[in-house]
Amino acid sequence: xxxxxxxxxxxxxxxxxxxxxxxxxxxALGIGASMTTLTVLHVLSGDPLPGKSQTLFVPQxxxxxxxxxRAGGEPPDQVTWIDGMNLLRSKxxxxxxxxxxGTVAVQPSQSNLDPFYVDARYTTADFFGMFDVPLLFxxxxxxxxxxxxxxxAVITRSLxxxxxxxxxxxxxxxxLGDSGLRIVGVLDRWRPNPHxxxxxxxxxxxxxxxxxxxxxxxxxxxxxxxxMDCWGGHTEDHxxxxxxxxxxxxxxxxxxxxxxxxxxxxxxxxxEQMTLGRFVRPxxxxxxxxxxxxxxxSVVPSDVQLQTWLAFGFLLVCLVNTVGLMLAKxxxxxxxxxxxxxxxxxxxxxxxxxxxxxxxIGLGGGIGGLVLAFFGLWEVRQRPSSYATLAHLDMxxxxxxxLLALGASIVAGLLPAxxxxxxxxxxxxxxx
Amino acid sequence: xxxxPILAALRRHKAGVILIAxxxxxxxxxxCNAIFIIGQRIDRVNRPTGIDEANLFVVSQQWVGxxxxxxxxxxxxxxxxxxxxxxxLRRLPGVESVAPVNSVPLFGSSHVNGITLTxxxxxxxxxxxxxxxxxxxxxxxxxxLIAGRAFTAADVLRMDFHDxxxxxxxxxxxxxxxxxxxxxSAIGKTIYSDSKPTTIVGEVKLLESSMAESFAKDSDYxxxxxxxxxxxDNSRYVVKTRPGQQAAAMAATRDALFAANPQRVIDSxxxxxxxxxxxxxxxxxxxxxxxxxxxxxxxxxxVTAAGIVGLTSFWVGxxxxxxxxxxxxxxxxxxxxxxxxxxxxxxxxxxVVVGVVLAVGLNLWLMSQYEMPRMPVMYVLIGMVxxxxxxxxxxxxPARRASRVSPxxxxxxx
Numbered sequence: 028x029x030x031x032x033x034x035x036x037x038x039x040x041x042x043x044x045x046x047x048x049x050x051x052x053x054x055a056l057g058i059g060a061s062m063t064t065l066t067v068l069h070v071l072s073g074d075p076l077p078g079k080s081q082t083l084f085v086p087q088x089x090x091x092x093x094x095x096x097r098a099g100g101e102p103p104d105q106v107t108w109i110d111g112m113n114l115l116r117s118k119x120x121x122x123x124x125x126x127x128x129g130t131v132a133v134q135p136s137q138s139n140l141d142p143f144y145v146d147a148r149y150t151t152a153d154f155f156g157m158f159d160v161p162l163l164f165x166x167x168x169x170x171x172x173x174x175x176x177x178x179x180a181v182i183t184r185s186l187x188x189x190x191x192x193x194x195x196x197x198x199x200x201x202x203l204g205d206s207g208l209r210i211v212g213v214l215d216r217w218r219p220n221p222h223x224x225x226x227x228x229x230x231x232x233x234x235x236x237x238x239x240x241x242x243x244x245x246x247x248x249x250x251x252x253x254x255m256d257c258w259g260g261h262t263e264d265h266x267x268x269x270x271x272x273x274x275x276x277x278x279x280x281x282x283x284x285x286x287x288x289x290x291x292x293x294x295x296x297x298x299e300q301m302t303l304g305r306f307v308r309p310x311x312x313x314x315x316x317x318x319x320x321x322x323x324x325s326v327v328p329s330d331v332q333l334q335t336w337l338a339f340g341f342l343l344v345c346l347v348n349t350v351g352l353m354l355a356k357x358x359x360x361x362x363x364x365x366x367x368x369x370x371x372x373x374x375x376x377x378x379x380x381x382x383x384x385x386x387x388i389g390l391g392g393g394i395g396g397l398v399l400a401f402f403g404l405w406e407v408r409q410r411p412s413s414y415a416t417l418a419h420l421d422m423x424x425x426x427x428x429x430l431l432a433l434g435a436s437i438v439a440g441l442l443p444a445x446x447x448x449x450x451x452x453x454x455x456x457x458x459x
Numbered sequence: 460x461x462x463x464p465i466l467a468a469l470r471r472h473k474a475g476v477i478l479i480a481x482x483x484x485x486x487x488x489x490x491c492n493a494i495f496i497i498g499q500r501i502d503r504v505n506r507p508t509g510i511d512e513a514n515l516f517v518v519s520q521q522w523v524g525x526x527x528x529x530x531x532x533x534x535x536x537x538x539x540x541x542x543x544x545x546x547x548l549r550r551l552p553g554v555e556s557v558a559p560v561n562s563v564p565l566f567g568s569s570h571v572n573g574i575t576l577t578x579x580x581x582x583x584x585x586x587x588x589x590x591x592x593x594x595x596x597x598x599x600x601x602x603x604l605i606a607g608r609a610f611t612a613a614d615v616l617r618m619d620f621h622d623x624x625x626x627x628x629x630x631x632x633x634x635x636x637x638x639x640x641x642x643x644s645a646i647g648k649t650i651y652s653d654s655k656p657t658t659i660v661g662e663v664k665l666l667e668s669s670m671a672e673s674f675a676k677d678s679d680y681x682x683x684x685x686x687x688x689x690x691x692d693n694s695r696y697v698v699k700t701r702p703g704q705q706a707a708a709m710a711a712t713r714d715a716l717f718a719a720n721p722q723r724v725i726d727s728x729x730x731x732x733x734x735x736x737x738x739x740x741x742x743x744x745x746x747x748x749x750x751x752x753x754x755x756x757x758x759x760x761x762v763t764a765a766g767i768v769g770l771t772s773f774w775v776g777x778x779x780x781x782x783x784x785x786x787x788x789x790x791x792x793x794x795x796x797x798x799x800x801x802x803x804x805x806x807x808x809x810x811v812v813v814g815v816v817l818a819v820g821l822n823l824w825l826m827s828q829y830e831m832p833r834m835p836v837m838y839v840l841i842g843m844v845x846x847x848x849x850x851x852x853x854x855x856x857p858a859r860r861a862s863r864v865s866p867x868x869x870x871x872x873x
Binding site: 095 | 474475478479481482485486488489493496521523524573581582583692724743744747748751752755758759762763765766769770772773774776777825828829830
């Protein structure tokens with residue numbers, strides 16, 4: 028039966044080539060635009076650590092003075108050195124990490140390479156375990172190394188390729204300015220999207236090239252950057268005591284009970300600091316999980332969201348257009364349908380026949396839309412935005428494209444098919 | 460012409476009529492808002508920076524092997540390197556003037572300070588972008604002084620990058636001056652940042668902040684110039700060349716600086732940029748967005764027009780015999796043409812009315828979700844006229860075909 032309906036559909040397409048082409052083109056354009064923007068949105072709002080993200084949290088405290096105070100405001104995104112270290116050392120979470128961004132001058136041992144600057148991350152030991160960072164050679168460092176301000180470093184695969192020709196470089200020395208650090212580990216390819224652990228250095232930035240213990244970096248006075256908010260006077264040399272938030276704190280809490288307990292602990296900590304006179308604002312703490320944090324920080328650019336809305340509006344117009352055209356097409360065939368009804372075909376089988384016809388149009392539109400989406404994504408990749416290179420169609424989006432196209436065209440075919448089935452066969456036969 | 464027969468006919472095609480009207484309504488709602496967004500992006504790209512952009516280029520570089528900030532003698536050592544660089548750049552062929560600067564309009568990186576009118580004020584009156592440079596900065600950028608005086612060499616302090624001491628004198632933009640001291644002269648007034656005082660000695664007409672915010676706001680022009688030569692692990696210079704000599708001067712810059720002092724890194728892509736390049740990069744996303752919106756609108760209008768052509772053609776085919784009867788009874792070709800034109804006008808009119816409601820609703824929703832102002836009525840009016848015209852243009856071809864139906868059709872069996 029299905030093949031018979033298919034044959035009828037193809038026959039009908041041949042009779043109205045222009046109309047069929049118009050419908051397929053309209054669906055293809057709508058699907059192409061929607062899938063291009065949806066893929067970009069999908070890539071940008073993805074979970075950087077699937078399976079783990081719900082156990083990672085950002086504790087926020089409000090250590091600021093009363094200047095510019097507004098009740099009900101949000102606490103700062105980052106923490107001060109004192110609070111960061113207090114929460115790190117209290118070890119109330121399953122794991123915790125404190126870090127900041129920096130830039131270091133790498134002095135290659137080969138004489139044919141000039142010194143160059145790379146982005147660095149100064150962090151405590153749990154970074155690699157907490158964020159499931161894959162290591163190609165060696166391992167991260169330990170909490171003891173943190174305490175001892177050990178001269179160790181972990182580098183990325185690309186820097187390892189550049190400096191050591193891709194060989195296992197653990198045990199070798201990495202020269203940063205005047206200081207030599209022993210390489211203990213080499214990262215495998217790793218680029219979490221978004222760059223969730225420090226959004227201030229670029230929401231979709233690549234991972235840093237050099238990782239150094241935070242205490243070591245401060246001891247060596249390695250160049251620091253990223254976002255910093257201060258109140259009252261400060262100088263960068265005394266950041267350990269300065270009233271500035273400049274460090275990112277992340278904790279891992281493996282169950283929701285632990286998260287609730289930790290939030291309670293944050294409140295206690297905040298009140299304790301108030302009693303000590305360090306905090307002056309009313310206790311205001313937050314504990315957002317990773318995806319909640321990304322949402323709060325509005326990482327997905329609003330332009331991308333706008334484009335997605337625009338594309339779906341466009342798809343809607345294309346669909347309404349297709350419904351109208353299909354209605355015209357099906358009604359025009361009232362005579363043919365009347366003959367089929369008179370020869371014994373049930374309303375149901377007519378309905379099925381017409382739906383098969385609209386599904387075939389949807390399939391054509393889906394294939395056209397896919398081609399357009401590939402072209403659209405290629406165009407997106409030519410743009411200068413930091414996320415441009417990430418815009419690729421994955422398997423799930425490919426499937427979504429076809430389902431969307433098929434679903435949309437069948438929905439578009441429902442009303443016209445139903446209307447066309449309502450005809451009275453006798454009337455149609457008579458007028459012919 | 461009597462509208463009654465048209466309405467009677469439309470009632471027999473409810474589904475088709477509603478679909479065309481709905482399509483026109485949706486198209487109007489989306490196109491109005493999209494054109495409004497395009498208009499805003501164009502406004503933003505065209506807003507002035509307040510500086511004389513032609514013939515300017517910016518050099519950014521990092522020192523290698525200079526003493527750490529805060530180390531004894533670091534400020535002296537690095538400051539002498541900065542002054543040597545300024546000399547080197549000034550001696551390049553075609554260069555008119557050079558100044559050290561922390562950032563320039565549209566550049567992206569910025570330093571923002573909260574400004575208060577009293578030392579113990581709790582909430583700052585405004586947040587201003589701070590530009591730091593020497594006495595040559597204003598003439599190099601070409602900003603226009605409208606009150607007070609410019610900086611002299613004696614005003615200029617050299618200061619460690621992390622030092623947040625305020626110089627005793629500053630120059631503010633007119634927008635900042637009006638916000639701080641409405642309806643009075645700002646010259647000679649004292650303002651505070653972090654409870655530290657400074658005096659306004661001059662006012663410039665227009666100077667845009669270095670961050671390009673997504674939608675033009677007054678605060679984008681709250682700027683303050685401090686007479687400070689910044690000393691840190693990197694430095695930035697703005698260079699003005701004589702007309703027509705910019706490319707040559709830019710090409711010579713890298714080698715000249717490295718010849719004078721090789722202990723530095725100048726990024727090969729972003730180290731030396733003409734202001735035209737800075738402007739291009741700053742507004743690239745806006746341009747892309749505007750073009751995308753325009754293309755989608757255009758295709759959407761085409762799809763809607765094609766839909767009208769398709770459905771009207773169908774109706775014409777369906778009513779062949781009735782048209783023949785009317786013609787046989789004495790209707791002229793133009794009567795038939797007008798019939799379809801008026802019919803389309805009625806459908807499109809209904810769609811446009813619904814569309815206006817949808818357009819305003821969509822704008823309100825966008826305002827609540829994104830940083831977007833209210834859409835002026837003008838955009839809706841233009842959209843209405845455009846869609847009615849589109850409907851008329853689309854209906855013309857099938858309507859003319861209808862008008863050519865011969866009266867003989869009336870005699871033929873359907």
